[in-house]
Amino acid sequence: MARDILLEMKGIVKNFPGVRALKGVDFSVARGEVHALMGENGAGKSTLIKALTGIYTKDEGTIRFDGREINPRSTLEAQKEGISTIYQELNLSPFQTVYENMFLGREPRNSFGMVDRKTMIQESLRILGELGIHVDVTKPLLSYGTAVQQMVAIARAVSVDAKLVIMDEPTSSLDTKEVEVLFGVIRKLKAKGIAVIFISHRLDEIFEICEHVTILKDGALAGEMRVADIDQLQLISYMIGGEAKQLERTKGDYELQSAPEVARMTDIQQGMRLNGIGIDIKKGEVLGLAGLLGSGRSELAKVLFGAMQPDEGEVFWMDKQVHFKSPKDSIDLGIGFCTEDRKVEGIIPHLSVKENMTIALLPQISKMGVVSSKQQNKIVEEYIDRLKIKTPSPNQAIRNLSGGNQQKVLLARWLCMNPKLVIMDEPTRGIDVGAKAEIEALIQELAGQGISVLMISSELAELERNCDRVVVMREGRNLGELCGLEINQDAIMSIIASAGGELEKGGRLQ
Template sequence: MAASIRAVEAAGIVRDFPGVRALDHVSFTLAAGEVHGLVGENGAGKSTFIKVLTGVYRPDAGRLRLRGEEVRFSSPLEAQRAGISTIYQETNLIPQMSVARNLFLGREPRGRFGLIDFARMRRLTEGILREYDLRLDVHRPLGAFGPGTQQMVALARAVEADARVVVMDEPTSSLDSREIATLFEVIGRLRAQGRSVIYVSHRLEELYRICDRVTVLRDGRVVHTGPVAGLDRLRLVSLMLGRNPADIAERGTTSFTGSHPEPADAPVLCATDLVRGPDLKGVSLAIRPGEVVGLGGLVGSGRSETAKAIAGALPLDSGEVTVAGLPVRGRTVRNAIRAGINLLPENRRTEGLIPSLSVRENIALAALPRLSRAGIVSEHRIDRIVETFVRRLGIKASGPGQRVSELSGGNQQKVLLARWLAMNPKVLLLDEPTRGIDVGTKAEVQSFIDELAVEGLAVLLVSSDLEELVEGSDRIVVLRDGVVVAELNGPDVTAEVVMTAMADPVPPS
């Protein structure tokens, strides 16, 4: 790491929003050839700092230097032209465009008369993506591929733009183990080339594996910057949470025990022989009241597809879903909700929340038909329900009228959870409920899932986090290539057993 050269230097950065100081005199340095971790709870200021660095926001005070020269970006395009590329947790590419167009968007190769040379662009795209272990039909729309592939295309785009600074915001959240290994190889190449990486992640093992230094933000302030080597993990967590390490050691970093009362014998949900094209090949599972069933598998195994199919959000070729012994007719989201099935989707921003609406409106949205009489909505009943769930889930907002887009990721997740709990469901399908949220909020959400099971709700927990599955589930169903390959029970189930089931070949039919 060329520590004497500063690729980025931020000094005393301040950014205010109405009633909130999001960044309070934040200082940060990034050396050439350094991989620098940026961590903190949701709401700590990480996203705001990244947006200041990349031209989305202008700082209210402070200075920003890039390779020794003071800069003040007025747009993300200016930041990109100055050599800063960003890979966001939710990819910001254009799903309707082809893979090739996305990779070269804004810098397409030109031929005669200044026209785009599509043939050359496709050849270049195929060659570039091979370096990322991707062999795709680059003519197809990017949206035709899964989140992991889209994330890798976004990575390739950022790196191939020849940026000197690459910002990675939760880059592994949609990737499988093979793709994560490829990502780390790419980061190694960037470091060797003298390029710098700001790595935002809640996965501590990744920080210790690839980062040289780490900066911890809490409540908009820098509370620690230093080498990762030698920094105790408990100490790092305590810095993020602002709590005494002894207290964290005593209660653990998560209160998700997976210890629920013995569920009732009769399943409340039965999904039988769900079939959909190549994604699902006869998936069956059942959940009893008061039971948390984990659904595990690698990316592309059919986890999310199973949850969406049960919730009516994904059409099926065949199969049946019943709730309390009654079939869910029509296989639509509306019918599933009427039957008592609610889904917390994997991507809360594009599939769940309405960013332009308030916290209050997002929570009450699904329950509006139940809160109206003769077509007139009871504002008092809405206020009562919203107040109840804001308090119960500990949603941090300036008030129920605050736009949900202004909340941290963890609080957005809580708002979406509140919406579906307001419907009094019988079955709750949770697809990556703790994805991309901080350690503290993750523990709160996991503890709340435990409470729901104790109260008798049937829960399906879809997670790529093996520890979360093992600790939080009464049973674990493992998928591979759209087939159930294992159903694991009991306290002897470990992450290693689940991983082995994921890796084993699909048994012959």
């Protein structure tokens, strides 16, 4: 059956200073189709979407949508054409309420021309409720975590009357259950004849929900096919332009019984989120924290880093009790922390790659307040090379890097400090398969050098491949531990499930 083409982009070119981001890309999507857009970090996926929706002006090329040529100059104009987009960096307004965010730029008015708040509140509750999200819509958006914010963005995008809904990495901050909710939404859209462009680095998602895939490589088209016609390794080969290797498990039997302990936390209580949990981390160990969103993993990490003070409980570092008042105290002892929320707690957008990477290191490489730029440059070049960070120069403002490359700069920030323990909260979020293999290899290399890693990940396969031991958390408690070869996805899931059925709806999201 011939595809009924809804969107046809032809010969799209986009240049940035020093970067040819799109080199004449053709891309088409049929009505009612779920179409994956794939490619390595920096391949040009987000740029193609932004050229379509008017955030960037394309240098060359044409766009036909629903039978005629269009040239939207803003997201709002694109929306009027029937294209609704969730961008990779959420363009929500954190200080406004949830319901205001749902209606940003299209607030309903009453007959006096006033913004109709009552309707906004009712409609927001209804639309979010349909997605299984139960939150207080009159609270500011920032009172909720990234997952809820992501769901609000999704709800907003699907609530407008659209023919095409674009999702640029919608699942990167969602856990397995929420991804299922989102997939339910996508299936509903499809049933209504609405097309979806779906961007994700998680291959299993592509195979579950998409029927067509377009692959970009270095700003050019590398392939276009039906998902049913390829397998995961072939897809990766198209993305990296060479033979793909499956990611492999790096750990065998648990061998660290006698290794010295680096850090220990006992009976930690913190607000509503941590309820008496304790963990210990050994030298050279990769310790994983598993659990659904809201299980307290990030909070536990923040307590260890000194970014949050426990109400009760003790923290030990090298067998001595410590009271970290702020991250400065823990950094001084050799702890690094790669945050999960790169936008809020991580990058400083207007500063360069170089500055973002070395910001925590500066005190170490300066003498009387003067930074040794020679040393700084050497370190920066080393990590750009090691993590294959795609940037025209170390002086590029970090906000101009693709999402995955920003994440690599953040990792480098802590790795270049020669830490004794690195906490990594979702370290491979938004990172492409090739880079993921490199980052995982790097984690093992660190462990081999005796550096301990505390790794939080929603991707259970990632924990299975990399961890010596996994602590499964729920509601701020330790539900159980798995060591060495015991660690696998099913074992983790069954520990979570055994702790008593469904979690309260919505509660887990906050």
